[in-house]
Amino acid sequence: MVGEGLTDIVIGDMETGDLPSVLEIERASFAMPWSETSFFNELKNPRSISRAAKRDGRVTGYIFASRILDEGHILDLAVHPDFRRQGIASALVAHVIEHLREEGCRFLYLEVRESNVPAIKMYGKFGFERIGIRKKYYVSPDEDAVIMCLKLEE
Numbered sequence: 117m118v119g120e121g122l123t124d125i126v127i128g129d130m131e132t133g134d135l136p137s138v139l140e141i142e143r144a145s146f147a148m149p150w151s152e153t154s155f156f157n158e159l160k161n162p163r164s165i166s167r168a169a170k171r172d173g174r175v176t177g178y179i180f181a182s183r184i185l186d187e188g189h190i191l192d193l194a195v196h197p198d199f200r201r202q203g204i205a206s207a208l209v210a211h212v213i214e215h216l217r218e219e220g221c222r223f224l225y226l227e228v229r230e231s232n233v234p235a236i237k238m239y240g241k242f243g244f245e246r247i248g249i250r251k252k253y254y255v256s257p258d259e260d261a262v263i264m265c266l267k268l269e270e
């Protein structure tokens with residue numbers, strides 16, 4: 117199973133105090149980063165699933181997801197550049213998958229830039245399949261999104 121074996125990483129609910137570190141990672145990770153307000157609103161949204169991965173109390177990565185009825189959606193995921201390729205994103209995705217399965221969710225969706233080979237490879241390892249394309253979904257630079265879906269039912 118992907119994401120196992122990270123004994124020094126603790127995944128927990130994100131707190132407002134984590135936001136400065138989250139913003140720093142977001143800005144280092146995306147051409148069009150979420151704003152502080154977007155993060156704050158998401159954190160305050162009772163429907164939001166927002167988790168931080170910490171090592172020695174330091175935020176190393178995070179994930180935001182949501183659920184409507186039996187469909188989950190990964191909204192944002194990033195790992196600090198200094199902590200990549202250590203299984204942290206996989207641990208965060210595995211955490212969300214488990215949480216949504218427990219809630220009876222049947223499908224998990226996400227969009228990803230079609231040039232984002234690292235992320236697409238990682239999602240592929242979990243069994244996510246490409247189910248479509250959203251034309252020009254992203255800007256700066258303009259790019260299509262690959263829509264991926266994981267069936268959560270056994």
Ligand SMILES: CC(C)(COP(=O)(O)OP(=O)(O)OC[C@H]1O[C@@H](n2cnc3c(N)ncnc32)[C@H](O)[C@@H]1OP(=O)(O)O)[C@@H](O)C(=O)NCCC(=O)NCCS
Pocket residue numbers: 145146193194195196199200201202203204205206207226227228229232233234235237238239241
């Ligand atoms: C994509 C991202 C979240 C991956 O985080 P990570 O913690 O490094 O990922 P993991 O260590 O769990 O990697 C799991 C697998 O994904 C694939 N992968 C991850 N990074 C990769 C890279 N740079 N090149 C190729 N494959 C990669 C590998 O198959 C890897 O398994 P391996 O290390 O055993 O080969 C991270 O690179 C990142 O934050 N990128 C910028 C933000 C982003 O693109 N977010 C996703 C938006 S949908």
